[in-house]
Amino acid sequence: MMPVPSINGVRLATLNDLHRISIVAAAAFFWSPTFRFQRPRYREFPADTVASYRTEYENAIQDPAFVVLVAEDILQPDEAEHVYEALRFACPSSCAGKKGIVGVCSFKLKPGSCYVSHLQPAGYNDLRCGPRSEYRKRDQCPEAVEIYEAVTSRPKSLHLANKMRLSTLAVLPMYWRRGHATRLVNFCTQLADLDEALLGISATPQGALVAAKVGFEECEIVRVKKMPRHEGQANGDPCDAADAVLWIGVRPPGSRPSSNGHASRSESPIS
Template sequence: MAPSPPPSLGRLRFASPADITRIGIVSFYGFLHSSVFGWERPYHAEFPKDAVLSYCHVFSSFIKSHEHIVLVATDKFDPNEGETTKAIIPANDACPEPKPEDEVVVGVACWKLSPESERKGSFQNDNAPYPKLPENRKRDMHEEHCDALEECCQAAEKRYFQGPAYTLEMVVVHPAYQKRGHGRRLVQWGMDLATKDKVGVGVIAAGKGKSLYGSLGFEKLGDLPFEGLGLSVMQYRANPLRLHLWLFTGFVLLILLASVFGLVCSQPMMKYRLFRTCSFYRMS
């Protein structure tokens, strides 16, 4: 059986190869002040281009992968976006500065499908040639730190994420465009997809991310043993009872609104049908 249609993208879209350079910039600025960024990239101030290039390589691989879904959020370009951070990325001729009215990528998320998912390869958006990226010299990185953290995260996922689950590999929003709902939409779409597919959602969370995930219904399962990084394993599973209560509450509110405007009282047959519908829902 073919999988059900995915959730509506709304203001989001799937990333294309043409977005890769901009995604590198957004990731650099967005992750700059996170504890993990400083742990993995202690030399980023000396080699900022290497840090940006590293994210370009990572997301290029994600976009090509049939097991991953890369979503982007866009917004009108703010010419003063660089003022939100002290970091300076040297000018790059491959990525000219957009015009103020241009729509640009301001947030990105990468979701990994479960091994048994029937949706693999359904979300590729290869409508542009991939940029020719220079070799990643990784001079900004502390490779031993990166390897240790990767090993720890993989062990945590294996321990905590039991059963089919989609994992949120990364989500980041440029500081100049935060508090506009971009991050929440990027996370919510993947949660809605997982709910449709009846699988859980897992994430290794740090810093501000924990508050966002908690507000969306994620539960903390445990902490990672990395002092100072504040990493936690969090998981979301849709609660059918919670969904039913939400639907029923919405339905009751519609009835009350109809009553206020006199629609129910003036049409006895409609009131009878609504009563029958409520009775059926309650019994089911």
């Protein structure tokens, strides 16, 4: 049996977790300028935003080359107060006091990894017949998505191709600064060491702080300038008028954490 990292409070995700995962992702990625750049109508169509993340993680859980992890904590009754207003409908207080998902992480294994198909949740095939969520993309700006992909695809390909890749990392804001992001990333880095894999990442500046703590080295910083129409949409919310910035880094196997890594505001997001 192949060795697998064991991190307290972290486990493999299942398809039964998708609803909660999608809420965690939407709430966390809201704080990324990339979110606002690509989803200028997030206030009008929050259900579409949730559906988009549900579809993304549903596909990842069922892909043998991907691994999806969740971090759990005791749920707090006021977590809805820490998410953006349009999403509060999705954060019921009825689960307060129970153990639940507060963070999620996904990563793609390196090509030819011996772990391919070995880190999917037991019995996941029994759940595949469930209905897929409909994502109508009404929250997105197609032009912004196209611009973002055009600007970031070359550096991502240059630095991250043929590597194990940490794809997403998100922690619900209520549970930031409790170490959940660090535990999720530690699972990834420990598995990368076991698999002797270069581990790549493309992150927001906040996510880069987590990456620096565990030995990622900067390769390139990519900036996607906000579109002219975004200027008129800024309304004082954090990041509404910001450019999208992508930090790309790589961690060699066995790398030691950087002495410059900090934990401040580093819980989320990486995308």
